[in-house]
Amino acid sequence: MNGLHLIADMYRCTCTADLLCDQSKLEKVCVEACVNAGLTPLGTYFHQFMDENGNKAGVTGNVVLAESHLAIHTWPENNGVTLDVYVCNYSRDNSDRARQTFNEVTSALAPGEIARHEVIRGEINTATMASN
Amino acid sequence: MNGLHLIADMYRCTCTADLLCDQSKLEKVCVEACVNAGLTPLGTYFHQFMDENGNKAGVTGNVVLAESHLAIHTWPENNGVTLDVYVCNYSRDNSDRARQTFNEVTSALAPGEIARHEVIRGEINTATMASN
Numbered sequence: 176m177n178g179l180h181l182i183a184d185m186y187r188c189t190c191t192a193d194l195l196c197d198q199s200k201l202e203k204v205c206v207e208a209c210v211n212a213g214l215t216p217l218g219t220y221f222h223q224f225m226d227e228n229g230n231k232a233g234v235t236g237n238v239v240l241a242e243s244h245l246a247i248h249t250w251p252e253n254n255g256v257t258l259d260v261y262v263c264n265y266s267r268d269n270s271d272r273a274r275q276t277f278n279e280v281t282s283a284l285a286p287g288e289i290a291r292h293e294v295i296r297g298e299i300n301t302a303t304m305a306s307n
Numbered sequence: 308m309n310g311l312h313l314i315a316d317m318y319r320c321t322c323t324a325d326l327l328c329d330q331s332k333l334e335k336v337c338v339e340a341c342v343n344a345g346l347t348p349l350g351t352y353f354h355q356f357m358d359e360n361g362n363k364a365g366v367t368g369n370v371v372l373a374e375s376h377l378a379i380h381t382w383p384e385n386n387g388v389t390l391d392v393y394v395c396n397y398s399r400d401n402s403d404r405a406r407q408t409f410n411e412v413t414s415a416l417a418p419g420e421i422a423r424h425e426v427i428r429g430e431i432n433t434a435t436m437a438s439n
Contacts (some may be wrong), residue, residue, distance in 0.1 A: 176316060176389045184308060184429050185359055220352040220371045237369040237376055239352045245377050246368055248395065255308045256383070263380065290431050297316050297388055299422050 176295030177214035178243060178263035179270045181277045185256040187287030194283065195251040196231040199225040204240050204246055204283045212275035242269050256284050261296065265305065308429030310395035311402045313409045317388040319419030326415065327383040328363040330355035336415045337370050337377055344407035347373035364437060374401050377408065388416055393428065
C-alpha cells in the first residue's frame, strides 16, 4: 500500500482556454502524461460541464491507473485547476513516475501560482510489513 | 475551487473478503455512499485485478462526482484500503456530505486501524476571491 500522493491547487493558469474547458483535450494531456512517465492507464472517466448557454464550462475526470490514479478538476471561470497524482509502490517505486506525470500536466496548464501538498500513503502498513 | 479532501489509509479491514476483492460489490458501496450523502455521481471507472490463478485479487476505482471525486484502492492480501473523498464547495458547502460518504464507506470496510489526513483545497483562490 505504500505510495506517494501529489496534490496541487493551481491558480491563474495561462494555458489556452480550451485546455480548461474541453474534456477531450484535457483527457489527452492527462493520459499522455501518465503513459510518457511509464505509468499504466486502465481506463478513464471524464465529464464535460456545460453552462446555461450550451458552452463548454469545465471538466472533471479521472485516469484509473494500475498504480492508482490521476484526478483533475478545472474551473475555467477563474483559471483554476486541482490535480491529484497518486501512485502506489506495489511492485516498484513509482515516485519518480508520479513526479514526471505531475510536472508534465502542470507544465501544460502553466499556472501563475500553485499550492502543493505531498502525502505519503500506506506507511503504517509498510512499517508493519518491514517488521515482520 | 474551495473544498475538502478526506484521505484515509485503512489497515486490517474486517469486512467480508469479497468487498475487498469484487469490483461490483465495492463499486456499489461507494456509489451508494455518495448518493446517500446527497452527492451526485456522474460516472465511474472500476477495474478488477485478477491473480495468476484467475481469482479476483483487488479493485481500483473512481466515482467522478459533480462535486469532485471518490477514489478507492484495495489490497486484499493485507486487508488494506486507501480512500479519497474530495468535494468542492462550488454552489454549496459539501463538507458534511463528504464526511458522511467517507464514514459510510469506512464503516462498510471496518478497518482495525486508520490513518487520516484532511487537505483544504483551493484556499488561496478563495482568499483572492474574498478580497475582490
